Amino acid sequence: MLLYYFIFSLLISLSILFFKKKKLSNSLIIVFLLGQIAITLFAYQHIDQTDSAFFKFDALGILFTMVLSVLSIASFYYSRFYLDYKDSSIKNESYYYSLLTLFIVAMTAANFAQNMAILWVFVETTTLFVAGLVYFDRSKIAIEASWKYLFIGSIGIAIAFIGILFISVVDIKNGVMALNFDELIQHTKQLNPLWVKISFLFILTGFSVKLSSVPLFPASIDAKTVAPGPVNALMSTALINVGFIAVFRFFVVFSHTDSFLWVRNVILIAAISSLIFSAIQLFKVKRYTRLYAFSSMEHVSLVLLGLYTGGIAYYAAILHLVFHSFIKAGLFYQITGIKQTYHSVWFKDSGNYFRIRPIDALVVLLGLILITAIPPSGLFFTELTIFKGLFLSNNIFIAILSLLLLTVIIYIIAKKIMHLLYGAQPKTYKETTNTSNRYAFIPVLILFALTIFIGIHPPHFISELINSSIVLLK
Incomplete structure (x- = not known):
């Protein structure tokens, strides 16, 4: 089935690229x-069934593809506003839509x-697709970020390949010829x-460029700083999920070995280091895109802490x-509205958003409440569970340190968003006709409502898919 999906998607992408007709696209x-x-x-409908020797419709893949499919609809919807x-x-x-289609297919x-390979x-x-989409703006900073992501991303994936190679060589020596x-x-x-x-050290290091964690996070952070908002939304969510699934599959395998304690300790180091780096870097950020990018790094740290805790x-x-x-x-989709209003995503060029665009400002405020794990945010329940696990497993120092770093991070994010909403209106602001769709905030509210409801x-x-994903962990 996936083969037909790949052919179908490739034909659509090529048709968009070559015909260059708006209605057709x-x-x-x-x-x-x-x-x-x-x-x-x-x-x-075919959960746990294989699709050729290389693919399997397992629970975790299905869950993240569901998330990807929902976000794909939203990203194409908001891409229209961005391109206008x-x-x-x-x-x-045509170039943008063609690459965005292939990016979704690759994820x-x-x-x-x-199969590992x-x-x-x-x-x-x-x-490759991310680099092309980051380059879309054609500005000097976009070109630099695109090449940086391509270079560091390729190095990272090459490092991951070395880790996979080590495992495959050991397998072959022991008579295991498959890479599944x-x-x-x-x-x-x-x-x-x-x-x-x-x-595992090589694998975690290599895939960290997708996971937005230590040590190869700079490439993804710089790319998210300048990428189009709808692309950023996928890079900071669905692509992070891809990085997680890559690490998680090896994590599950290694949980059955005598080296699992060592693997968990490496995960812990990556989690705490990423949390520290995100807290430090947030003091220095000057753009909303970069603020949200480091916020994603913070949440990845919490996910890694969850893997360590068990x-x-x-x-x-x-x-x-x-x-x-x-x-x-949802927050990245709102970036387009901010940029339309101030023609900038820099903190210094923004302020008084509640007076200028009250409905959009209210949506941003709701997003702030949810992303900082304030009830009724679903993140409140997951973070509470992760920290409960840390305390119950006697990782009290790690829990306290993480809570202190989170406090700093939440303070900085809240301070910057409050400046956007209530700060002094910048002198550079010029009131212009609002060209955005007056109902553009509705899909964002739907996404936010999903997190509250779930x-x-x-x-x-969802519970069934998650439980099936972790059943093999020891």
Whole structure:
């Protein structure tokens, strides 16, 4: 089924790129989104079934593809406003939509990849599409960020490949010829503990460029600073989920080895380091895009803490990513409105947003409440569970340190957003006709409402998918 999906999506992408007709592009985008929904539903109906030797519709892949499909609809919707604001030519629009389509396809493939090599290939493919989308603006800073992401991202994926290579070589020496994760779990007793440690270190380091964690986070942060808002929404949510799924699949395999304690300690170091770096860097940020990017790094740190803690925190970590995806995407979608208003995303050029655009300002305020895990945000419940797990497992120092860093981060984010909403109106502001759709905030409110509803009353199918994802963890 996935083969047909790939061919179908490739044909749509090429048609958008070469025909360069606005009405045709809009129609093809709708067809693609219907196809994206169809493959998601098909995967859910065929859960735990393989799709060729390289792909499997497992629970975690299905969950993250559901999130991706919802955000894909929203991203194409808000792309229309972004491109109208940029007054882009039909040629540039075709380039943008074609790459965005392929970016979504690559993430879908990575979510369902059951083979280590195939997973690596599609994660690397996302690097190429992201670099092209970041470059879309054609400004000097966009070109620099695009090349930086391409260079560091490729290095990171090459490092991850070395880790995969170590595991595959050890497998072959022990008579295991397949590179599938299911088979690896069955042969974990044959894995050399030293090679497990080395390979996981390389894998976590390499995929950190997608996960937005230490050590390769700078490339993704710079890319998110200048990327178009709808692209940023996917990079800061769905692509982070891809990075997580790549690390998590190896984490599950290595949980069955004698090196699992070492693996958890490496996860802990990455989590605390990322939390410290995000707290420090937030003091220095001067743009809202960069503020949200480092906020994503903070939430990834909490997810990694959940993996380290184990138990019920496994469930909370995965659910945290779902909540973060909807909330952070909504905030990035609102960036287009901010940029339309002030023609800038710098703090110094903004202020008095509640008077200028009261409805949009109210949505941003709601987003602030949700992203900082204030009830009724679903993030409140997941963070509470993760910290409860830390205290119950006697990781009291780690819990207190993390809470202190979170306090600093929440203060900085709240201070910057309050400046946007209530700060003095900048002297550079010139009142212009509002060209945005007056109902553009509605999809964002729907995403925010999802996080509140799921947090209070998680649907059975979501709980079932998460529980199925963590059942093999020891």
